[in-house]
Amino acid sequence: MAVLADPLRLVVGDKAAKRLAAALDLHTVGDLLGYYPRRYDKRGELTDLAGLRDGEHVTVQAEVASGSVRRMRNRSGSIFEAVVTDGTGRLTLTFFGHGTQDWRQRELRPGVRGLFSGQVSSFRGKRQLTHPDYELLGTGSSGARAAEYAAELIPVYPATSQLPSWKIADSVRIALDVLDVPADPLPGQIRDRHGLCGYADALRGIHRPVDQADYWRARNRLKWDEAFVLQVLLAQRRLAAASYSAIPRPAIPGGLRDEFDAATPFELTVGQQLAGATIAADLGRDHPMHRLLQGEVGSGKTVIALRAMLQVVDAAAQAVLLAPTEVLAQQHYRSIASMLGPLGMAGQLGGADNATRLTLLTGSLGAAARRRALLEAASGGAGIVIGTHALLQDRVQFADLGLVVIDEQHRFGVEQRDALRDKAGDGRPHMLVMTATPIPRTVAMTVFGDLDVSTLTELPVGRSPISTHVVPVAERPHYLARTWERIREEVGSGHQAYVVCPRIGGDGPDEDDAAPADGDSRPPVAVLDLAAELSAGPLAGLRLAILHGRLPAEEKEKAMLAFADGLVDVLVTTTVIEVGVDVPNAVVMVVMDADRFGVSQLHQLRGRVGRGSDPGLCLLVTEVPEAAPARERLDAVAATTDGFALSRIDLEQRREGDVLGTAQAGRKSSLKLLQLLRDEDLIGQARDEAIQLVDADPALANEPGLAAAVRTLIDPERATFLEKA
Ligand code: ADP
Ligand code: MG
Numbered sequence: 225m226a227v228l229a230d231p232l233r234l235v236v237g238d239k240a241a242k243r244l245a246a247a248l249d250l251h252t253v254g255d256l257l258g259y260y261p262r263r264y265d266k267r268g269e270l271t272d273l274a275g276l277r278d279g280e281h282v283t284v285q286a287e288v289a290s291g292s293v294r295r296m297r298n299r300s301g302s303i304f305e306a307v308v309t310d311g312t313g314r315l316t317l318t319f320f321g322h323g324t325q326d327w328r329q330r331e332l333r334p335g336v337r338g339l340f341s342g343q344v345s346s347f348r349g350k351r352q353l354t355h356p357d358y359e360l361l362g363t364g365s366s367g368a369r370a371a372e373y374a375a376e377l378i379p380v381y382p383a384t385s386q387l388p389s390w391k392i393a394d395s396v397r398i399a400l401d402v403l404d405v406p407a408d409p410l411p412g413q414i415r416d417r418h419g420l421c422g423y424a425d426a427l428r429g430i431h432r433p434v435d436q437a438d439y440w441r442a443r444n445r446l447k448w449d450e451a452f453v454l455q456v457l458l459a460q461r462r463l464a465a466a467s468y469s470a471i472p473r474p475a476i477p478g479g480l481r482d483e484f485d486a487a488t489p490f491e492l493t494v495g496q497q498l499a500g501a502t503i504a505a506d507l508g509r510d511h512p513m514h515r516l517l518q519g520e521v522g523s524g525k526t527v528i529a530l531r532a533m534l535q536v537v538d539a540a541a542q543a544v545l546l547a548p549t550e551v552l553a554q555q556h557y558r559s560i561a562s563m564l565g566p567l568g569m570a571g572q573l574g575g576a577d578n579a580t581r582l583t584l585l586t587g588s589l590g591a592a593a594r595r596r597a598l599l600e601a602a603s604g605g606a607g608i609v610i611g612t613h614a615l616l617q618d619r620v621q622f623a624d625l626g627l628v629v630i631d632e633q634h635r636f637g638v639e640q641r642d643a644l645r646d647k648a649g650d651g652r653p654h655m656l657v658m659t660a661t662p663i664p665r666t667v668a669m670t671v672f673g674d675l676d677v678s679t680l681t682e683l684p685v686g687r688s689p690i691s692t693h694v695v696p697v698a699e700r701p702h703y704l705a706r707t708w709e710r711i712r713e714e715v716g717s718g719h720q721a722y723v724v725c726p727r728i729g730g731d732g733p734d735e736d737d738a739a740p741a742d743g744d745s746r747p748p749v750a751v752l753d754l755a756a757e758l759s760a761g762p763l764a765g766l767r768l769a770i771l772h773g774r775l776p777a778e779e780k781e782k783a784m785l786a787f788a789d790g791l792v793d794v795l796v797t798t799t800v801i802e803v804g805v806d807v808p809n810a811v812v813m814v815v816m817d818a819d820r821f822g823v824s825q826l827h828q829l830r831g832r833v834g835r836g837s838d839p840g841l842c843l844l845v846t847e848v849p850e851a852a853p854a855r856e857r858l859d860a861v862a863a864t865t866d867g868f869a870l871s872r873i874d875l876e877q878r879r880e881g882d883v884l885g886t887a888q889a890g891r892k893s894s895l896k897l898l899q900l901l902r903d904e905d906l907i908g909q910a911r912d913e914a915i916q917l918v919d920a921d922p923a924l925a926n927e928p929g930l931a932a933a934v935r936t937l938i939d940p941e942r943a944t945f946l947e948k949a
Pocket of ligand 2: 525
C-alpha cells in the first residue's frame with residue numbers, strides 16, 4: 225500500500241518513475257494523482273482530426289483507413305505510411321524502418337482502431353505524426369487496460385514526446401490500486417453541507433470516471449479542495465498577522481490631519497469617507513493594518529493615503545510612500561507638497577507651527593542630497609518620506625516608521641513589501657496598498673486573500689467623461705492624418721496631448737517596451753522615430769517633447785515639468801506616464817499600436833486625460849484587422865469605462881495561473897480546476913467555511929488530512945513566499 229507522500233519509484237518502479245520525473249516533474253504519488261487528464265474520450269468516439277494544430281503533442285483515437293510501403297531511394301529500408309481517419313478528416317502516420325515492415329503492416333491494418341500519440345507536423349500539405357506511439361484498442365492490451373477501455377470514458381493526459389498518454393494512465397492506475405485511502409482534506413461536515421463526495425472517490429473519479437456524472441462529481445469535489453485549502457492557508461495567515469503587534473496610531477483631534485481636512489477645497493466622496501474612517505480605525509489598533517485600497521485612476525486614493533499618513537505623523541511617527549517609478553515618486557512628492565502647503569514646511573519660511581517635513585528619496589539623487597534625505601528619515605525630521613525602491617536599500621533607517629503606503633501594488637513583489645516592513649524594528653508598521661487596477665472580487669479573495677479590501681467605486685464629481693475611439697488604419701489609412709489634425713485643433717484651443725508608443729526605439733530593448741507580438745511584420749512604433757516624424761510632418765510647428773525610461777532622471781523630470789507647466793504641447797512617450805501623472809490640461813491621448821497593450825493597461829493610460837473640466841478623448845490606433853481578437857479587446861476598451869468589467873476581460877484572456885503568478889512573486893499556481901472568474905460562488909463558500917474552521921481550530925489539530933494538504937501547498941519553493949507574505 226502507498227500514501228500520497230511516497231516517492232513514485234516505490235509504486236510504479238524505477239523506470240517509469242524516472243520518466244515521470246523527467247518529462248512531467250512528477251515525483252510523489254500525490255504529484256501523479258494531481259496530474260489530471262486534459263480530456264476524456266468517449267469509447268468508440270473518434271477524435272476530431274480537423275482540430276489538430278502543427279507542433280501539438282496529441283493523443284488521438286482513430287481508425288486505420290489504409291496503409292502502404294515505399295522503399296527509400298538512397299537508403300536501405302522503407303517508409304510505411306498508414307492513413308487514419310475519424311470518419312471525415314485524415315492523418316498520416318509515418319514510420320521509417322528496415323525491410324518491408326511486414327509486422328507493422330499487419331498490426332496497423334485497415335479497420336483497426338487505436339490511440340496514436342505524437343507531435344503533429346505538416347508534409348506536403350498533409351497532417352502527419354512521425355513515428356507515433358500507439359496502443360491498439362481491443363487487441364494486445366493487458367487485461368487491466370482492456371478493462372479501462374471497456375469504460376465509457378478514456379482519460380487523455382497532457383502528454384509529451386517522451387511519455388504518451390496511456391503510459392501515464394498505466395502509472396495512475398497502479399497508483400490508484402495501491403493507494404491507502406488518504407485522510408480527507410475536507411472535514412465531513414463541510415462535505416455534507418455542500419454535497420461533496422469523498423477524497424479517494426474523487427481521485428478515482430477524475431482519473432477513471434465510469435460516466436459523465438461520476439466525472440462532474442469528482443471535479444466539483446476537487447475544485448472545492450483547491451479553493452478550500454488555499455482559503456484555509458490564507459485564513460491562517462490572516463490570523464498569524466493579527467497576532468503581530470503594532471503600535472497604535474490613533475487620530476489626534478486638532479492635529480495635522482484635521483487641519484488638512486479643514487483646508488481641503490473639496491468634499492470627500494462617500495467612498496473616500498468610508499475608506500478613510502476604516503483606515504483611521506485600523507491605524508488605532510495594536511495589530512498591523514493590512515489593507516488594499518482599490519479605485520480607478522482619479523478616484524482619489526492619494527488623498528486617502530495622505531490623510532492616513534498625517535494621522536500617523538500626528539501620533540509622532542513617520543510614514544513612507546513607495547512609488548513604482550522615479551517619475552511617479554517625484555509627482556507624488558510635488559503634489560503632496562502642494563496639497564499640504566504650509567503644513568508640510570516645518571522649519572521653512574511660511575511653514576505652519578506644527579508642520580511636518582517631506583523628503584524625496586530616489587535612486588537618482590546626488591550624493592549630498594541623498595545623505596540629507598537619509599538623515600531626514602533616520603532622525604525623524606521628515607514625517608513623510610516619498611520614494612522608489614531606493615528606499616528599500618539597507619542603509620535607509622527610520623526613527624519610528626508607523627505606516628507604509630505602497631502605490632500600484634502590481635509592480636511590487638512581496639519581498640519588497642517585506643523589506644520595508646522590516647525597517648519598522650519591533651512591531652510591524654501598518655500597511656496600505658493602493659491599486660488602480662480593479663481586481664475582481666474572487667481574485668482579491670485569492671491573490672490578496674491576506675489583505676482587507678476597501679474599494680472606491682465613484683469618481684469625484686466634476687470629472688469629465690473620456691470618450692475612446694479605435695482608429696483602424698488598416699481599413700481607413702486616412703484616419704491617421706485626421707488624428708494628427710485633431711491634436712492640432714486641441715492645441716489650437718490651448719490644450720495639450722499625449723502620444724503613447726509601445727517602444728522607445730534606438731538600441732532597445734528597454735524596460736518600458738511592450739512585449740513583442742507573435743508574427744510581427746514590423747517593430748512597433750517607437751517614441752524616437754515617431755517624434756522625429758511628427759515634428760517634421762503632421763505636427764510641425766507644435767512644441768513636442770519626448771519622455772521615456774531611458775532618459776536620465778533629470779531629463780525625465782524636466783520633460784514632465786515642462787509638460788505640466790504648459791511649455792510643451794505634445795508629449796511623445798512610453799508608458800512611463802501610465803500611473804499617477806496628473807496634467808488636467810491634457811485632453812487628448814493617442815495610443816499607437818494600441819493592440820500591443822493589455823486591456824487594463826489601456827484603461828489606466830487613458831485615465832491621464834479628462835482630469836480637468838474639459839472632456840477627454842482617447843484614440844487607439846491599430847493596424848489589426850477588424851475581426852481579430854486584439855481588435856475586439858480594443859473595441860471593449862472603447863465601449864466601456866468600467867474598470868472592473870475591463871479587468872474581467874483582461875483576466876479571461878490570461879490563465880488564472882498567470883494572474884496568481886505575476887501577482888505573487890514567482891509563485892507556481894496550485895489551481896488546476898478552479899477558475900477564479902467562473903467559480904465565484906464556490907470560492908466564496910469555501911472562504912466562509914475556511915474562516916470558521918480556522919477560527920475554531922487554528923492549527924488544524926482535528927483535521928490531519930487538511931493539515932497535510934496545506935503543507936503540500938507550502939512546498940519548499942513556495943515556503944519563502946508564504947512565510948514572508
Ligand atoms: P488616484 O490616486 O486615485 O488616481 P488622486 O488621489 O490622485 O486619485 O486624485 C485625483 C485628483 O482628484 C487629484 O487632483 C485630487 O486632488 C482630486 N480629488 C480627490 N478627491 C476629490 C474629491 N472628493 N473631490 C474633488 N476632487 C478630488
Ligand atoms: Mg494615484
